[in-house]
Amino acid sequence: MYKHKTAFKLIILFFFNMFLTLSVFAQNNSKKYNLKCSSPLKKTMSLSGDFGEIRSDHFHMGADIRLRTGQPVYAVADGYLYRYKTEPGGYGNVLYINHKDGFRSVYCHLNRFREDIHNYVRKEQLKSDKFKVEGYPAPEIFPVKKGDLIGFGGNTGYSFGPHLHFEMRYSKNDVAINPYHFLSFPQDYRKPEVRALLVKSADENSGVNGKEQATIYKLRASKNHLIPTGRIEAFGRVKLSVMTVDRRSNQHNSYALYGARLFVNNSLIFEFKKDEIPFEKTRCINSFIDYKEYKKARKKFTNLYREKNNNLAIYGDFGDGYIDIKNNEKKKIRIELFDFNGNTTTVKFLISGKLSAKKKETVEACKHKMYAGKNNYFIQDDFRLMTSENAFYDDFCLHYKKQIANDDFFSDWHNVWGDFTPIHEGVDIAIRTKNIDENLLPKTCIVRKKSDGELVNVGGKLLNGFMTAKVSSFGKYAVYLDTIPPHLTPKNFSAKTKSYNLKKYIKFKVEDNMSKVVAYKAMLNGEKTVAHYDLKNDLINIEVPAQIKYKDVNLHLEVFDAKGNVAVYNHTFKME
Numbered sequence: 001m002y003k004h005k006t007a008f009k010l011i012i013l014f015f016f017n018m019f020l021t022l023s024v025f026a027q028n029n030s031k032k033y034n035l036k037c038s039s040p041l042k043k044t045m046s047l048s049g050d051f052g053e054i055r056s057d058h059f060h061m062g063a064d065i066r067l068r069t070g071q072p073v074y075a076v077a078d079g080y081l082y083r084y085k086t087e088p089g090g091y092g093n094v095l096y097i098n099h100k101d102g103f104r105s106v107y108c109h110l111n112r113f114r115e116d117i118h119n120y121v122r123k124e125q126l127k128s129d130k131f132k133v134e135g136y137p138a139p140e141i142f143p144v145k146k147g148d149l150i151g152f153g154g155n156t157g158y159s160f161g162p163h164l165h166f167e168m169r170y171s172k173n174d175v176a177i178n179p180y181h182f183l184s185f186p187q188d189y190r191k192p193e194v195r196a197l198l199v200k201s202a203d204e205n206s207g208v209n210g211k212e213q214a215t216i217y218k219l220r221a222s223k224n225h226l227i228p229t230g231r232i233e234a235f236g237r238v239k240l241s242v243m244t245v246d247r248r249s250n251q252h253n254s255y256a257l258y259g260a261r262l263f264v265n266n267s268l269i270f271e272f273k274k275d276e277i278p279f280e281k282t283r284c285i286n287s288f289i290d291y292k293e294y295k296k297a298r299k300k301f302t303n304l305y306r307e308k309n310n311n312l313a314i315y316g317d318f319g320d321g322y323i324d325i326k327n328n329e330k331k332k333i334r335i336e337l338f339d340f341n342g343n344t345t346t347v348k349f350l351i352s353g354k355l356s357a358k359k360k361e362t363v364e365a366c367k368h369k370m371y372a373g374k375n376n377y378f379i380q381d382d383f384r385l386m387t388s389e390n391a392f393y394d395d396f397c398l399h400y401k402k403q404i405a406n407d408d409f410f411s412d413w414h415n416v417w418g419d420f421t422p423i424h425e426g427v428d429i430a431i432r433t434k435n436i437d438e439n440l441l442p443k444t445c446i447v448r449k450k451s452d453g454e455l456v457n458v459g460g461k462l463l464n465g466f467m468t469a470k471v472s473s474f475g476k477y478a479v480y481l482d483t484i485p486p487h488l489t490p491k492n493f494s495a496k497t498k499s500y501n502l503k504k505y506i507k508f509k510v511e512d513n514m515s516k517v518v519a520y521k522a523m524l525n526g527e528k529t530v531a532h533y534d535l536k537n538d539l540i541n542i543e544v545p546a547q548i549k550y551k552d553v554n555l556h557l558e559v560f561d562a563k564g565n566v567a568v569y570n571h572t573f574k575m576e
């Protein structure tokens with residue numbers, strides 16, 4: 001009897017605690033996002049990054065939640081483990097959980113999975129010779145309840161400091177949803193800040209302030225809104241961008257702008273709200289921001305207009321945001337910038353129409369115009385470029401220059417570029433090869449020369465004397481031979497030492513001339529063991545099973561690059 005009473009008390013206490021926890025994380029969902037979620041940390045969460053942040057070539061697709069390495073991570077709702085993945089970069093160790101009503105939650109950069117999931121994944125890792133391992137267990141293998149432990153937080157993959165990168169998605173198409181619709185964070189009362197306004201002409205027949213293609217204005221407070229410091233005179237078609245920083249109450253980090261509206265003479269002509277972003281459109285970030293300012297000066301300006309081939313669903317149906325201005329006309333502009341909690345900053349100003357504001361410099365006629373929404377072809381004797389209709393967001397002028405390459409290369413250098421033009425869907429390039437040795441064909445590839453001189457393998461297939469590849473940025477391309485294997489350096493021992501006191505991993509620094517290490521074979525006394533590739537630190541960590549302690553051990557490691565070049569390390573030592 002007594003025993004039962006205690007159990008009953010414990011149950012009451014448990015539910016009371018649950019109730020407290022749930023009421024702290026009260027929901028703030030609209031009807032559409034109707035999955036009731038609890039905190040993945042089971043406590044008040046602090047954000048170091050949020051959904052829709054501007055990153056290189058992508059939007060940040062989740063919430064970054066602060067934690068300590070090894071801190072337990074819990075399922076936010078009932079469901080089952082749908083997918084696991086371990087990868088050298090990217091999300092590192094990641095779990096995907098499917099929930100009812102078509103939602104999926106994603107937990108990234110985990111240090112370790114829960115014991116039974118860890119053992120399951122390790123078996124798969126032992127079968128594979130690739131660093132990246134992923135799988136889709138049947139729904140009945142790992143069912144989960146809301147609040148079940150699933151793993152432990154960490155810093156694996158492309159993460160720089162322990163945190164949980166948490167995502168919510170639709171399970172049918174993996175479209176990412178703003179986690180603010182599902183998780184609750186401490187209240188935020190701070191408005192977005194605006195650092196600068198960018199006013200640009202949208203075509204060759206337009207202009208801003210007479211000479212420059214674009215003018216940057218600082219802003220200052222006036223009553224309860226902001227105004228630019230300086231008059232704005234323009235003619236023709238004009239477009240605006242803003243540099244913003246959002247802050248949260250009691251936090252030092254800067255966050256992403258959630259939404260914006262643009263009014264001209266009090267009518268709404270443009271709006272965006274970052275609620276849903278499909279992964280296949282994440283590169284549209286390069287059209288969401290002013291790409292030129294980002295590439296030139298690392299400045300993140302958000303565009304208050306929508307380029308014609310940018311079909312992100314964050315934009316409202318009110319218009320594309322371009323402003324047409326005639327001579328002697330005055331237009332009243334109002335910009336509203338808001339965060340998820342509705343804290344709003346307003347910018348107000350006038351644009352005065354002046355014919356003299358038109359650009360004065362004569363523009364050289366464009367020889368090779370590329371069009372958004374069309375297939376494009378650029379055909380030279382020994383270089384070709386072909387695109388789908390989804391390659392570009394807007395029309396632009398393509399430039400091309402050929403240069404002689406030295407004897408290390410099997411073609412000339414072919415340099416193609418726009419005026420800081422982003423590529424959305426990869427474009428096909430083909431380069432005519434010279435003096436290529438048939439025996440070395442499997443080792444040849446197209447390389448892009450980065451501004452620091454580093455060569456990057458972009459792949460390549462040989463067809464009728466041309467080597468072809470799909471590329472996602474403009475630049476300098478040539479055909480190259482890669483016969484150099486990766487370079488291995490022992491990290492926590494040296495080749496001379498005879499016995500080692502290794503705690504958990506045997507570590508190697510690994511480098512490749514083309515920075516692409518893809519596969520491995522790691523054997524301890526002839527038995528396969530698991531090796532983890534930590535891309536951000538260029539480390540290969542080889543697991544040492546406990547039973548190998550106090551024995552003489554032969555280590556045999558082979559590491560392959562993308563062209564099949566192999567580095568071998570062989571050594572016998574004693575484990576202590």
Ligand SMILES: [Zn+2]
Nearest residue numbers: 062063064165
């Ligand atoms: Zn993140």
